Amino acid sequence: MAKMELDPAMIPEAVSWCVAHGAVYALPHADAEALGEAYEVGGAFSHAPFSLAPFPWPRSEYEKVCEIQKTLCLVVDRASRDGAWLERVLIETVASDEFTANVFRVYREHPNPQPLTLGLLRSDYMLDEKDGVSRSLQVEINTIASSFACLSETISRLHRYLAAKNKSNLEELPPNAAGRGLAAGIAEAHRAYASRRSVSSPRVAMVVQPNERNQMDQRMLEHALWDDHGIPMQRVTLKELAKADTAPGKPLVLDGVEFSVVYFRAGYSPDDYPTSDEWTARGLVEASLAVKCPSAAYQLAGTKKVQQALAAPGALERFVGRSGDASAREVREVFAGLFDLDEAAPGADDAVARALDAPQAFVLKPQREGGGNNLYDADLADALRAMTPAQRAAYILMERITSKPKPGALVRNGIATAGDCVAELGVYGAFLADGPDAVLLNDVCGHLLRQKLLGVNEGGVAAGFAVLSSPALF
Ligand code: ADP
Numbered sequence: 155m156a157k158m159e160l161d162p163a164m165i166p167e168a169v170s171w172c173v174a175h176g177a178v179y180a181l182p183h184a185d186a187e188a189l190g191e192a193y194e195v196g197g198a199f200s201h202a203p204f205s206l207a208p209f210p211w212p213r214s215e216y217e218k219v220c221e222i223q224k225t226l227c228l229v230v231d232r233a234s235r236d237g238a239w240l241e242r243v244l245i246e247t248v249a250s251d252e253f254t255a256n257v258f259r260v261y262r263e264h265p266n267p268q269p270l271t272l273g274l275l276r277s278d279y280m281l282d283e284k285d286g287v288s289r290s291l292q293v294e295i296n297t298i299a300s301s302f303a304c305l306s307e308t309i310s311r312l313h314r315y316l317a318a319k320n321k322s323n324l325e326e327l328p329p330n331a332a333g334r335g336l337a338a339g340i341a342e343a344h345r346a347y348a349s350r351r352s353v354s355s356p357r358v359a360m361v362v363q364p365n366e367r368n369q370m371d372q373r374m375l376e377h378a379l380w381d382d383h384g385i386p387m388q389r390v391t392l393k394e395l396a397k398a399d400t401a402p403g404k405p406l407v408l409d410g411v412e413f414s415v416v417y418f419r420a421g422y423s424p425d426d427y428p429t430s431d432e433w434t435a436r437g438l439v440e441a442s443l444a445v446k447c448p449s450a451a452y453q454l455a456g457t458k459k460v461q462q463a464l465a466a467p468g469a470l471e472r473f474v475g476r477s478g479d480a481s482a483r484e485v486r487e488v489f490a491g492l493f494d495l496d497e498a499a500p501g502a503d504d505a506v507a508r509a510l511d512a513p514q515a516f517v518l519k520p521q522r523e524g525g526g527n528n529l530y531d532a533d534l535a536d537a538l539r540a541m542t543p544a545q546r547a548a549y550i551l552m553e554r555i556t557s558k559p560k561p562g563a564l565v566r567n568g569i570a571t572a573g574d575c576v577a578e579l580g581v582y583g584a585f586l587a588d589g590p591d592a593v594l595l596n597d598v599c600g601h602l603l604r605q606k607l608l609g610v611n612e613g614g615v616a617a618g619f620a621v622l623s624s625p626a627l628f
């Protein structure tokens with residue numbers, strides 16, 4: 155167990171270490187208004203919120219979720235290629251949720267001609283400790299804009315630095331190459347693309363949101379791609395990509411530059427599509443020759459609805475192993491209770507009745523990403539009561555995961571708040587395939603541990619609920 159004391163004298167040292175090593179976060183937009191243009195060019199950063207000490211995590215649970223990551227990546231890849239299955243699973247969701255319908259339309263109307271598919275996925279887990287034993291249960295899998303790989307790698311190094319100076323046990327801190335691993339995945343896809351084209355200098359595009367607060371996590375990836383692989387990356391917005399020069403099956407070119415890989419750090423939220431231009435851009439990219447990370451199909455395979463459908467009996471076996479195979483069994487072990495709310499689902503009314511009876515035992519999730527969208531407790535019950543059966547199909551219902559809290563100290567803006575905390579572990583996988591049968595890369599490259607005060611329902615760092623931490627294995 156981590157023996158690091160939560161000594162307040164460590165705070166200035168830890169904060170300066172973060173700033174010196176790039177673990178920084180742009181100030182909230184409201185605070186930065188006075189800076190005007192200086193904000194845009196990066197004039198307003200503070201340290202990223204972090205935990206002073208690593209968070210205890212059972213070694214066996216850490217190893218288990220790392221081990222199944224490759225299988226999960228395969229499942230996502232195969233599900234994304236199974237159009238009939240995707241359509242069947244998503245049909246009611248598409249009818250009731252406009253955003254999913256739009257992604258589905260991109261998928262259908264702008265077929266992806268590129269056989270190379272790149273997935274930079276992060277599967278997230280919490281420890282369920284309702285029954286006194288610790289069991290990893292998957293919260294979700296992110297197939298688009300899985301962020302924090304670089305900042306997480308940096309916070310792992312911060313904890314290693316502090317532990318070494320405190321003469322704590324370094325054995326309990328697992329290595330973390332999350333950022334470098336994602337960069338290597340992008341590089342592999344870029345090289346595979348470039349080797350098939352005769353153009354001299356394609357670039358990687360990173361699709362970003364204007365005014366991104368988590369810019370440095372993205373910049374570090376850009377720098378790793380350049381420093382480790384000599385590959386240039388260019389930041390673009392969806393709005394800019396709407397002007398790309400391309401056609402179905404043709405290269406994606408913007409201002410004379412051909413893009414090998416389009417890596418999305420935007421496009422997962424309805425807010426990323428303020429006008430029809432952004433959807434136009436999405437269609438252009440999808441139908442172009444560029445490697446998409448993710449394709450619309452991958453994005454759909456990462457919806458909460460697909461997660462719920464994969465947990466249904468027999469569904470996983472469609473994509474991995476046969477019934478009873480170790481790989482499917484091991485993956486199934488981490489699935490929490492997930493309930494289908496489709497109007498046509500036989501158990502939907504029953505699930506709703508159970509949730510109304512004990513709302514604190516469930517989470518109601520819409521098809522959204524980025525944190526802050528789920529419903530809990532009385533809000534969950536009120537929402538379920540107010541919905542028609544057709545409206546419910548936009549959501550899934552999930553068993554609530556309950557972790558045993560442990561003490562911690564969370565530092566924001568240089569100030570530590572101590573209290574009982576719970577945490578969520580994410581495992582990154584970089585996956586590259588060339589068509590359905592050739593897996594070129596399936597690498598489990600690192601992890602993210604987000605820690606939050608007990609009683610805070612949501613978990614996002616960007617959304618302000620959690621801070622960056624790392625696991626201390628015991
Ligand atoms: P998003 O794609 O918005 O990140 P998540 O499914 O990860 O959606 O939910 C956001 C947060 O809500 C998680 O980080 C976690 O803190 C909390 N959460 C999600 N599902 C559960 C659950 N089943 N039990 C307890 N907390 C949950």
Ligand code: MG
Nearest residue numbers: 294296523524
């Ligand atoms: Mg998500």
Ligand code: MG
Nearest residue numbers: 278293294525
């Ligand atoms: Mg999440």
